[in-house]
Amino acid sequence: MEPLHEFHLSLPKENWWGDNYLNQINGVWFVPKFVPSILRVLNEFKPLSNDVILASFPKTGTTWLKSLLFSIINRSSKESLVDNHPHELVPSLEMQVFEKYESYPLVTDNDLDSRRLFSTHIPYQLPGKALDSANCRVVYITRKPKDTLVSMWDFTNKWKAAEKGSWNLEEAIEKFCSRIFPCVSYYDHVMGFKKASLEKPKNIFFVTYEDLMMDTKTHVKRLAEFLGCPFDNEEEVEEIVKSCSFDILSSYEVNKSRDFPSWFQVPYNSFFRQGVVGDHKNYLDAKTIERIDALTRDKFHAAGFMYGI
Numbered sequence: 001m002e003p004l005h006e007f008h009l010s011l012p013k014e015n016w017w018g019d020n021y022l023n024q025i026n027g028v029w030f031v032p033k034f035v036p037s038i039l040r041v042l043n044e045f046k047p048l049s050n051d052v053i054l055a056s057f058p059k060t061g062t063t064w065l066k067s068l069l070f071s072i073i074n075r076s077s078k079e080s081l082v083d084n085h086p087h088e089l090v091p092s093l094e095m096q097v098f099e100k101y102e103s104y105p106l107v108t109d110n111d112l113d114s115r116r117l118f119s120t121h122i123p124y125q126l127p128g129k130a131l132d133s134a135n136c137r138v139v140y141i142t143r144k145p146k147d148t149l150v151s152m153w154d155f156t157n158k159w160k161a162a163e164k165g166s167w168n169l170e171e172a173i174e175k176f177c178s179r180i181f182p183c184v185s186y187y188d189h190v191m192g193f194k195k196a197s198l199e200k201p202k203n204i205f206f207v208t209y210e211d212l213m214m215d216t217k218t219h220v221k222r223l224a225e226f227l228g229c230p231f232d233n234e235e236e237v238e239e240i241v242k243s244c245s246f247d248i249l250s251s252y253e254v255n256k257s258r259d260f261p262s263w264f265q266v267p268y269n270s271f272f273r274q275g276v277v278g279d280h281k282n283y284l285d286a287k288t289i290e291r292i293d294a295l296t297r298d299k300f301h302a303a304g305f306m307y308g309i
């Protein structure tokens with residue numbers, strides 16, 4: 001038996017959906033395929049002070065923010081979005097960079113032009129100290145729990161593993177509420193970065209999908225200032241906002257593609273579904289909405305974070 005299999009067998013295991021299960025590392029549930037690379041990120045990743053890390057719980061706006069951050073940082077090559085899926089332009093530490101057994105692109109100088117931009121779904125509770133000590137910039141996006149749940153449920157059913165049987169919505173709701181979800185429970189994930197952003201506002205920028213949607217332009221300007229590369233003309237900001245909008249991005253062939261990326265068994269087009277706020281109303285009944293709202297009051301509001309309903 002492979003040592004890796006033995007290692008997997010030694011980790012706590014919990015059924016997730018169908019035949020699929022999750023493994024636990026330090027109290028956090030992860031999809032088994034990524035356990036080795038997550039451990040590599042935790043043990044080997046040394047952030048540089050000018051790195052930009054986009055952190056998020058899955059399905060909270062990662063793809064959108066990848067395209068915005070890439071465009072803000074690489075202004076002269078923002079048209080790369082026409083031919084490249086945002087997930088290929090901004091690689092995930094655990095799903096792409098450390099999944100390959102090669103060294104990741106290492107840049108040692110502090111030249112802003114060669115800034116590294118990565119994403120991660122790993123909760124702050126695990127790499128927090130490494131991120132803090134490097135003094136790098138972290139941008140965290142979150143989204144209201146009910147829309148996140150519905151988006152995750154839909155996405156999971158587009159996964160190749162869905163051939164083994166679909167994930168029904170009732171089961172997804174149960175797992176969400178019982179906190180057996182990949183990348184720690186949604187609430188713990190958000191609160192981990194929320195608290196860190198209050199403690200280190202110069203290093204961690206916290207934004208919600210809904211605020212970004214309501215006023216993308218203001219947030220793009222704030223993000224550029226936070227990253228130390230402010231805009232000097234409004235037209236460029238407007239151009240970036242437009243070029244990263246759902247309508248424009250989802251019209252590109254590369255984002256409409258049914259091909260699978262090399263690093264995940266889900267087609268490229270499944271990262272673009274509707275891109276709206278409040279879609280959960282089309283899927284969740286009143287009882288479920290109240291159940292999740294109660295959880296939100298308990299996990300967010302009681303901690304002083306008045307968000308999520």
Ligand code: PAP
Nearest residue numbers: 058059060061062063064151245246272273274275
């Ligand atoms: P990931 O964590 O797997 O990378 P992520 O990008 O965070 O997924 O979430 C995908 C959601 O963002 C989808 O939401 P939906 O299922 O409710 O539709 C997707 O449609 C939405 N999305 C993708 N691109 C954009 C965009 N440019 N503007 C707004 N929403 C977007």
